[in-house]
Amino acid sequence: MVMVLYHDAQLYDQDLKLFTQNAWLNDAAINFYLTMIYHEMVHGRDDVLLMDPAVVSCMMLQCDDEEDLLDLAHGLQLQFKKMILLPVNDRENFDSQGSHWALLVYHQQTKSYKFYDSSNNHNLQSAREVAQVLDKALGTKSRHIEIECPACPQQRNGVDCGMYVCLIAEWLSIRYATNDQSPVETLENYVSPQKIRHVRKAMPNIVASLITT
Numbered sequence: 001m002v003m004v005l006y007h008d009a010q011l012y013d014q015d016l017k018l019f020t021q022n023a024w025l026n027d028a029a030i031n032f033y034l035t036m037i038y039h040e041m042v043h044g045r046d047d048v049l050l051m052d053p054a055v056v057s058c059m060m061l062q063c064d065d066e067e068d069l070l071d072l073a074h075g076l077q078l079q080f081k082k083m084i085l086l087p088v089n090d091r092e093n094f095d096s097q098g099s100h101w102a103l104l105v106y107h108q109q110t111k112s113y114k115f116y117d118s119s120n121n122h123n124l125q126s127a128r129e130v131a132q133v134l135d136k137a138l139g140t141k142s143r144h145i146e147i148e149c150p151a152c153p154q155q156r157n158g159v160d161c162g163m164y165v166c167l168i169a170e171w172l173s174i175r176y177a178t179n180d181q182s183p184v185e186t187l188e189n190y191v192s193p194q195k196i197r198h199v200r201k202a203m204p205n206i207v208a209s210l211i212t213t
Contacts, residue, residue, distance in 0.1 A: 006210050009035035019203035025162025026097065027053040030087050033166040036210060041170065042177045046080060050169060053087040053101075059133045060126060061094060073137040082108045083176055084134070085169050087162075088115075088127045101161040103168050104130055104147075111140060113147045118155040118164035153191045160196055167191040167199065 002013040011032040018029050034050035042048050055076075063069060073079065084106040091098030102117035104127045115127050124147070131145050155164055171190045199206075 004032075004207055004211055006032065006207075007035055007039060011207065016203060016207060019200045022159060022200060024099075024159045025101070025166075027057070030101065030162050030166060032207075034085070034087070034169060036206070037166075037170050037173050040210075042173050045177065046077075047082040048173065048176065049076060049078070049081045049084045050173070051076070051084060051086045053089065056086045056130060057089055057091060057094075059086075060088075060129050061091070063133050063137075069133070069137045073139075078134075078138055081106075083172075084108075085172065086130055086134070087165050087169075088123050088130055090123050090126050101165045102127065103165045105172060106131070106134060111143075113145065115147050115149050116152045116164075116168045117149070118152060118161050120154070121149055124149070151188075153188050156193055160193075163196045163200065164191060167195060 004011045004016070009028075009032045011028060015026060015028045015032070017023070018025050031052045031054070034052075038044065038048065038050050042050075055072075059072065063072060078084070086104040086106070088102050088104050089098040090100045100119055100122050102115065102119070102121075102123040105114045105116070106112075107114070113127075113131050115121070115124060117123055117127075127147060128145065131147060135143065135145060152168070153164065155161055168187065168191055171185075171187055
């Protein structure tokens with residue numbers, strides 16, 4: 001079993017094969033891609049957080065007291081983040097890996113949430129639960145949370161939801177890092193079935209280039 005370590009993200013060979021075999025992506029595959037976005041496209045900015053999907057699941061399923069919330073806020077330095085991207089799964093317990101991924105985004109300046117779901121807002125309720133926990137960790141637990149759902153590219157099969165999360169996060173992160181000047185493509189054009197097929201096929205070479213530079 002081969003394991004690749006890139007910063008703090010681990011990717012085993014079976015995780016990498018999920019990309020090339022057109023399979024449903026797990027936590028490790030998505031976290032590796034988000035880590036790549038953070039270091040290669042956002043250049044490690046300390047005001048952006050692309051959260052590990054496993055941490056998001058813990059927020060939804062386990063963070064239920066003040067001590068947990070304080071540890072979360074301190075460990076992730078949430079108070080310094082201007083944009084937080086959270087992959088949201090529809091899992092109901094730790095024994096399930098769920099069936100769908102979507103992306104929740106928090107903007108600190110406006111204290112607002114946006115939700116991008118490639119399957120007709122399937123995970124909106126899970127996103128609400130995550131937003132409530134994040135709001136408590138940020139110290140804004142008394143307000144009513146509104147979640148905006150912008151137009152989002154819709155998947156055409158049952159396995160690409162994780163890829164949509166990765167590429168939507170990439171598009172948002174690049175725009176944030178370049179003050180909304182790039183990319184020139186709309187979200188719909190940037191996150192296309194053709195792009196997803198290309199990225200899936202290219203992932204072994206992408207991973208190899210990351211660990212040799």
